[in-house]
Amino acid sequence: MMQHLKNLILNYAKEKGAALVGFAPVSRWSEQGEVPEEFHPTYIWPPARTVIVIGMAMPLPMVETTPSALHMELYNSSNRELDGLAYHLTNYLNGLGHASFYFPRDCYGSIKILLEKPLAAFSHVMAAKYAGLGTLGLSHNLLTPQFGPRVRLVSVFTAAELPSDGMLAKEQCIKCKACITCCPPAALNWDGKAPLADYDKIACAKWHEELTRRRCYPCGICTKVCPVGEDRKNVYQEKGIMKKYLEEEKALARDPNDPRYRSWTHVRNFGSWQK
Ligand code: SF4
Ligand code: SF4
Numbered sequence: 001m002m003q004h005l006k007n008l009i010l011n012y013a014k015e016k017g018a019a020l021v022g023f024a025p026v027s028r029w030s031e032q033g034e035v036p037e038e039f040h041p042t043y044i045w046p047p048a049r050t051v052i053v054i055g056m057a058m059p060l061p062m063v064e065t066t067p068s069a070l071h072m073e074l075y076n077s078s079n080r081e082l083d084g085l086a087y088h089l090t091n092y093l094n095g096l097g098h099a100s101f102y103f104p105r106d107c108y109g110s111i112k113i114l115l116e117k118p119l120a121a122f123s124h125v126m127a128a129k130y131a132g133l134g135t136l137g138l139s140h141n142l143l144t145p146q147f148g149p150r151v152r153l154v155s156v157f158t159a160a161e162l163p164s165d166g167m168l169a170k171e172q173c174i175k176c177k178a179c180i181t182c183c184p185p186a187a188l189n190w191d192g193k194a195p196l197a198d199y200d201k202i203a204c205a206k207w208h209e210e211l212t213r214r215r216c217y218p219c220g221i222c223t224k225v226c227p228v229g230e231d232r233k234n235v236y237q238e239k240g241i242m243k244k245y246l247e248e249e250k251a252l253a254r255d256p257n258d259p260r261y262r263s264w265t266h267v268r269n270f271g272s273w274q275k
Contacts, residue, residue, distance in 0.1 A: 002160065002161060002162050002163055003163055005096070005098070005160060009093075013054050013089065016084075016085045016088070017081055019057040019146065020055035020128075020146065020151060022052075022128060022132045023132075023162050023164045024051045024053065024130035024131035024132075024165070025049070025050060025164040026157075028130040028167075029126075035126050039121070039122060044122055044157070045157050047099055047159040049162075050160060050162040050164065051157055051158075052131075052158060052162070053133060053154075054082065054086065054154050054155075055144065057146075057151055057231065058074060058147070058223070060224075060229075063223060063224045064224055064264060065268060066218075066221060066224055067272070068216050068264075068272060069267075069271030069272040070267050070271070071218075072216055072218070075152075075220070078152040079152065082105045086102035086103075093158050098158050098159060100158040100160075102157065103121075103122045103154070103157065105124060105152060111212055115205050118202060118204075118205050119201075125140070128144075128153050129142060129167065130167060131164075131165055132167050133153075134168060134172060135168050136173070136195070137173035137179065137196075137228070138173055138175060138196060139197065139199075139222040140197070141222060143172035143229075144172070147231045148226045148227070148231065148232065149223040149226050149228070150229060150231060173228065176227060176242075178242065178246065179225060179226055181246060182249070183204075184221060185200075185203045185204065185207040186200075187204040204219070214274065215272040215273060216268070216272035216273075225242075225246075252265070
């Protein structure tokens with residue numbers, strides 16, 4: 001019966017545009033011991049037994065234009081779609097008699113609030129890891145085999161004990177350091193040994209404050225340059241792309257009209273302030 005319900009949820013989410021769906025038992029938060037207790041799903045909503053994590057893809061060629069109004073619109077659209085999907089799935093499950101609750105995808109009021117307290121009440125990234133959708137990269141992003149970090153997430157908590165998915169055994173991050181090299185405010189630093197880079201959340205939030213002023217929020221450079229993902233290998237192949245990413249900042253500082261970047265700079269030059 002619970003497998004049937006899981007299939008219904010999978011079909012429902014896929015029909016509404018989900019690219020990825022995973023199921024995590026709430027016990028995984030205690031078993032893994034990585035997340036403080038007050039951020040566990042059962043702390044936030046005690047009846048929770050399963051967390052359903054839904055991912056929507058961010059098309060790479062649109063992400064590549066960041067920082068741009070186009071990327072901002074993509075981000076806003078994905079957020080709206082994800083929250084709509086989680087809202088409807090929650091009501092659908094409640095209608096079937098399975099008490100449910102969803103945690104919206106970002107859930108913060110402003111960058112000013114993030115500058116004071118740069119944390120959300122719940123981590124979709126950790127939920128997605130526990131639901132078997134990916135592993136954490138040096139950048140702290142979830143890296144999925146299908147889309148690398150170019151995926152947005154939302155979580156639905158349900159009291160139904162649904163069959164869970166196994167966690168991914170293979171680490172996806174290849175420690176190439178592209179995310180670290182290309183981060184505009186140098187918010188990521190790595191000692192060459194730790195599983196994750198040291199992440200300066202305030203530096204990242206301050207850069208986002210600046211991009212909000214310029215009307216081209218969010219940054220997402222670390223999701224753009226990550227080489228992981230079948231999307232890049234199968235759909236959006238471009239020869240020499242990593243070199244292009246790694247040289248972008250200096251090349252555009254030298255020549256803002258560098259023809260290698262003209263499609264991205266054209267998009268950036270309209271609809272937002274670039275300074
Ligand atoms: S979002 Fe931008 S500023 Fe923040 S860590 Fe990623 S690259 Fe750096
Ligand atoms: S850019 Fe490289 S180092 Fe950074 S998360 Fe992706 S694979 Fe890992």
